[in-house]
Amino acid sequence: MAKKFVVKKDTCIGCGVCAAVASAVFAIGSDGLAETVISEVPEDLVSQAEEAMASCPVQAIVEE
Ligand code: SF4
Structure with missing residues (x-):
């Protein structure tokens, strides 16, 4: 399922x-x-996006 990520x-x-x-x-x-460069992150990129979210040193990325 596509997911949405937002940078605070x-x-x-x-x-x-x-x-x-x-x-x-x-x-x-x-x-x-x-x-974010794409508004809806497709299934095949979700794990990459979640890895980036986990790597952010200040937790500025949230998944919606
Ligand atoms: S990883 Fe760095 S550039 Fe990316 S959202 Fe977090 S603080 Fe900002």
């Missing part, structure tokens, strides 16, 4: 880990903070 911009410190772990899902935006 007020928490993100722009470390880039999520974009390195799941580049198909997260990227660093022009504001220097992470954002």
